[in-house]
Amino acid sequence: MKYMLLIYSNPESWAGLSAEQREALGRSHEELSRELTEQGLLVSSAGLADPITTRTVSVRDDIPTTTDGPYAEAKEHLAGFYLVECENIDQAIDYAARMPDAKYVAVEVRPVMDSSGLEM
Template sequence: MKYVLMIYSSPASWNALSQQDRDRVGREHAALGEELRESGEWVGGNALADPSRSVAVRVRGDVVTATDGPFAEVKEHIAGYYVVECETLDRAVEIAAKMPDSKLCHVEVRPVMRPGGLEM
């Protein structure tokens, strides 16, 4: 089964970290990524740009509207994601708990759906 592990962050929690702690977070992500590649559970993942760089697209009738962010005053935003393939939800939660972000803000684990609505 495939799962997306969405990394939530907040400017307050990230800005409170020293450069040394930020570097540690990066090293922990690299080590976990290597562990998941070795186990065959890694599918992919990336960090995401700041929400101020995003664009919201809406179609109403035949009118397409693209609006630059930020869109709302939020305390947290999705800062990145992992996609893993593992046997159980419990294993996906175990992986999420190893992510440094689970100690800073939180990580959401969500099953990936196939185009007919079935989980992958």
């Protein structure tokens, strides 16, 4: 089963980190990525650009509208993700808990539906 591990951040938590903490966070992600790759569990992972670069698109009456910024008005923003293949949600939660970001804001674990959509 595939699980999306969604990493959340906010400007205050990032600004509150020292240079050493930021470097340690990066090293932790490198180590976890390497481990997941070696175990054959990592499908994909990436960090996301600053939310200021976000564009939100909606279509109403067949007319597309684009606005700057993320859709949700919240402090937290999606900062990155890991797509992993795990035996069960508990294994995915264990990996999410090892992410350094979980100490500062949160990591969401969400099952990825296959084409049948039976996971709902």
